[in-house]
Amino acid sequence: MxxxxxxxxxxxxxxxxxxxxxxxxxxxxxxxxxxDNPALVEDDTIVRVASSACAQMRDAAAAAAVPPTAPIPQRVGAINAENDAVTQLVATMNGLGQARLQADQPASQWLEDWGRLVTARDAYARALAADRPKPLVLPTIDGKGLVDRLNNVGLNCRVPLVMLAP
CATH class of the missing domain: 1.20.5 (Single alpha-helices involved in coiled-coils or other helix-helix interfaces)
Structure with missing residues (x-):
């Protein structure tokens, strides 16, 4: 050729x-x-429900808040009421079903982190009620602080400041 x-x-x-x-x-x-971006919640239904549930949680937490100088029983009651608001948020989100939450990777981890916050705050409330107050200690997961994990998943749902300084 x-x-x-x-x-x-x-x-x-x-x-x-x-x-x-x-x-x-x-x-x-x-x-x-x-x-799926593993760092952000992207499912429109999850985002919509989370925005609404978070607004309700923020309102309930703000309504239950008391000053740090309040009597201990009142402070413990406020912590428990704020924890109940978070528990309601988690229950509302779980109402979407595990299949939907698992499909958008950080959604189920985000809900577990809210549970961790409630657990830490409950331990603080118990110590406070037993007259053995200890500082509120929030866990670190995979090298990231709990509040950072909760606040940075792409949702309009930041941890209310009243929950961080009971």
């Missing part, structure tokens, strides 16, 4: 290679665009 006969074949091969490269690039881009 002469050089003139190779030119059409080389052009065809170049076109086929280019088409394959473009196809692979677009398929990778499509896959990336439709992959």
């Amino acid at each position: 002469s050089a003139e006969q190779w030119k059409p074949w080389a052009a065809r091969i170049a076109v086929v290679v280019a088409v394959v490269v473009v196809y692979v690039a677009l398929s990778r881009l499509w896959t990336f665009a439709h992959t």
Whole structure:
């Protein structure tokens, strides 16, 4: 074969290679665009329900808050009422079903973290009620503080400050 006969074949091969490269690039881009971001809650239903449930939780926590100088029984009652507000938030979110929550990776972890906050605050309230007050200690999970994990999942649902300084 002469050089003139190779030119059409080389052009065809170049076109086929280019088409394959473009196809692979677009398929990778499509896959990336439709992959769940493990750091953010992205399901529209979860986001909508969480926004509403969080607003209710914030309102209930604000209504239950008492000053740190309040008598111990009143402070313990406020902590328990605020914890009940968080428990209601978690129950509302669990009403969406485990399948939906598991499908958007950080959603179930986020709910577990709210449970961890309630557990830490409950331990603080028990120590306070037993007249052995200890500082509120929040756990660190995978090197991240609990409040940071709760506040940074892409939801409009920050931990109310009254819950961090009982």
